[in-house]
Amino acid sequence: MRLLVGLSLLSLISPSICVPAANLRLRTETQVEQPLIKLKPQQSSSRELLSLDGLWKFALASGPNDTTTPWTAPLPKGLECPVPASYNDIFVDREIHDHVGWVYYQRDVIVPKGWSQERYLVRAESATHKGRIYVNDHLLAEHVGGYTPFEADITDYIAAGEKFRLTIAVNNELTHETIPPGEISIGKATGKRVQTYHHDFYNYAGLARSVWLYSVPRQHIQDITVVTDVAGADGLISYQIKVANGTTEQIKIEVIDEDGNLVANSSGVKGTVRIPSVKLWQPGAAYLYQFQASVVNSKGETVDTYSLATGVRTVKVSGHQFLINDKPFYFTGFGKHEDSAVRGKGHDQAYLVHDFQLLNWIGANSFRTSHYPYAEEVMDFADRHGIVVIDETPAVGLNIALLGLSDSDAKTFTPEAINNNTQAAHKQAIRELISRDKNHASVVMWSIANEPASHEDGAREYFEPLAKLTRQLDASRPITFANVGMATYKEDRISDLFDVSCLNRYFGWYSETGDLEEAEAALEEELLGWEKKFDRPIVMTEYGADTIAGLHSVFGFPWSEEFQTQMLAMYHRVFDRVGSMAGEQVWAFADFQTNLGIQRVDGNKKGVFTRDRKPKAAAHGLRARWTKMAGDILA
Numbered sequence: 001m002r003l004l005v006g007l008s009l010l011s012l013i014s015p016s017i018c019v020p021a022a023n024l025r026l027r028t029e030t031q032v033e034q035p036l037i038k039l040k041p042q043q044s045s046s047r048e049l050l051s052l053d054g055l056w057k058f059a060l061a062s063g064p065n066d067t068t069t070p071w072t073a074p075l076p077k078g079l080e081c082p083v084p085a086s087y088n089d090i091f092v093d094r095e096i097h098d099h100v101g102w103v104y105y106q107r108d109v110i111v112p113k114g115w116s117q118e119r120y121l122v123r124a125e126s127a128t129h130k131g132r133i134y135v136n137d138h139l140l141a142e143h144v145g146g147y148t149p150f151e152a153d154i155t156d157y158i159a160a161g162e163k164f165r166l167t168i169a170v171n172n173e174l175t176h177e178t179i180p181p182g183e184i185s186i187g188k189a190t191g192k193r194v195q196t197y198h199h200d201f202y203n204y205a206g207l208a209r210s211v212w213l214y215s216v217p218r219q220h221i222q223d224i225t226v227v228t229d230v231a232g233a234d235g236l237i238s239y240q241i242k243v244a245n246g247t248t249e250q251i252k253i254e255v256i257d258e259d260g261n262l263v264a265n266s267s268g269v270k271g272t273v274r275i276p277s278v279k280l281w282q283p284g285a286a287y288l289y290q291f292q293a294s295v296v297n298s299k300g301e302t303v304d305t306y307s308l309a310t311g312v313r314t315v316k317v318s319g320h321q322f323l324i325n326d327k328p329f330y331f332t333g334f335g336k337h338e339d340s341a342v343r344g345k346g347h348d349q350a351y352l353v354h355d356f357q358l359l360n361w362i363g364a365n366s367f368r369t370s371h372y373p374y375a376e377e378v379m380d381f382a383d384r385h386g387i388v389v390i391d392e393t394p395a396v397g398l399n400i401a402l403l404g405l406s407d408s409d410a411k412t413f414t415p416e417a418i419n420n421n422t423q424a425a426h427k428q429a430i431r432e433l434i435s436r437d438k439n440h441a442s443v444v445m446w447s448i449a450n451e452p453a454s455h456e457d458g459a460r461e462y463f464e465p466l467a468k469l470t471r472q473l474d475a476s477r478p479i480t481f482a483n484v485g486m487a488t489y490k491e492d493r494i495s496d497l498f499d500v501s502c503l504n505r506y507f508g509w510y511s512e513t514g515d516l517e518e519a520e521a522a523l524e525e526e527l528l529g530w531e532k533k534f535d536r537p538i539v540m541t542e543y544g545a546d547t548i549a550g551l552h553s554v555f556g557f558p559w560s561e562e563f564q565t566q567m568l569a570m571y572h573r574v575f576d577r578v579g580s581m582a583g584e585q586v587w588a589f590a591d592f593q594t595n596l597g598i599q600r601v602d603g604n605k606k607g608v609f610t611r612d613r614k615p616k617a618a619a620h621g622l623r624a625r626w627t628k629m630a631g632d633i634l635a
């Protein structure tokens, strides 16, 4: 039995994600160690928050190296692009849709007059896959990695009350040294740059999440790390606080329950608070305390306050059980995507709420953030609504033979393909994921990759340091990766480095196509193989079949709604016979857009819901099974 609650998250200290640009002047007062990703901006009695979402001017760069002037000057009039949204499907223009390289977003911003005593920053929640923030002509921040935030402190460049031109450059290129990886080729006849990659979802790009202008006091709380535990009837929150520009200040901690009662308090940058008769955060029954940290100056005045919604719960793996609050938890739900028509990967509050409504309707208790960190609003929502999350890095496609870009004998872990630089980028992706999402009660496990070539030479050398790093950064959660079908229990070389066997399997679809009897036998053999090899939980993190809504077949042929229903039922029969199963997440929640190709007609159709979120027939079968399972647990 491995007890996973630990405190190493509390020592998570890393360099800044923003590489300061060459022309960035050094300021002595911000030379304190920066957290990797700063706390999500919020409004409080000491902080202001302005949304910069809306329509921005938009232009494509004219060439791959066109990243300086004239783009810091005003962009030409013409195109306007909504933020947040991926830009690809917004314009009726194939050149924009297929563009490979830099694009520019621009708008005017005024720093409020009242902020003269504050520090103020621009924060982009994501820029896929590389972003630069320019204030007038100054490049103030640069960030690589398309699904995590970055920011620029603009205080020394623009005075309170002044207007400035904010330009954000975004680059969508994927290479062997990015996460996820990809390749760029040049069209023989046209000379056009073409992007290919080893994952099927479309490489949507742009500013798909919010952009903020926010203020913080000069001395402020930069980071909070909490790890929770339970002692008898009480809850424990171990915490560590990082303060910017603070030396002599006091830190005051107050924990407030959902009724507004103060239930615990403490002081100092590090410690543990005890909540008597704690109300636990539970799957399907979220309970969140406000963990409020304040900086108090020598005169006893509160200088800054930050409030972190904190659920008290424990997570452990014990034998073949996944335990939340010491109770066996069985994952039901989906692998999802951030994807919808027109806005691409653009975060949308209506889809956020509607998707969670559908999860609730179908009886799902969980999802995986396949195959990248989702918008922070999604994680907050999962915390508030008791949905359990397997949180994944963007490391999808570390498998050169997948998706037929190269010949099937191609090797993945070589200097020409997935190499030391890819590994360094992957480490950074893990650091940023954990730095951003470490405090979410909903996150119960880190998935550090989807379907890598874990059966190939070099896989172990590549993954061993990554698994180690993940555990160093957070010993309080189990770790996993989603294993690909070809890396069977006989072939896989890395699974012993992880805590849970997460398997993606397509028996009956990519193999034994349409033959559910053969598929059933093959699936059972594979699951029993994993069970025998490791005494630990198995979660099927992908299984499913492409299904055209409205296509029917009395024979239950592939692509019909009948086939999807029968195939999922077959998987469930097998799961119910295998004692180590600890969860089932169907691929996928909804149909989603993919790259052009001969295997996909207008996208991946393995959704249990269509792209516009209508249930296919299989949804009703899942609903019957999962609501019954949820009822059995409560009974």
Ligand code: GCB
Pocket (backbone or CB within 6 Å): 199, 200, 201, 371, 450, 451, 504, 542, 587, 604, 606
């Ligand atoms: C997989 C991948 C997922 C694909 C899916 C499919 O194994 O993890 O990203 O979309 O298969 O439908 O082929």
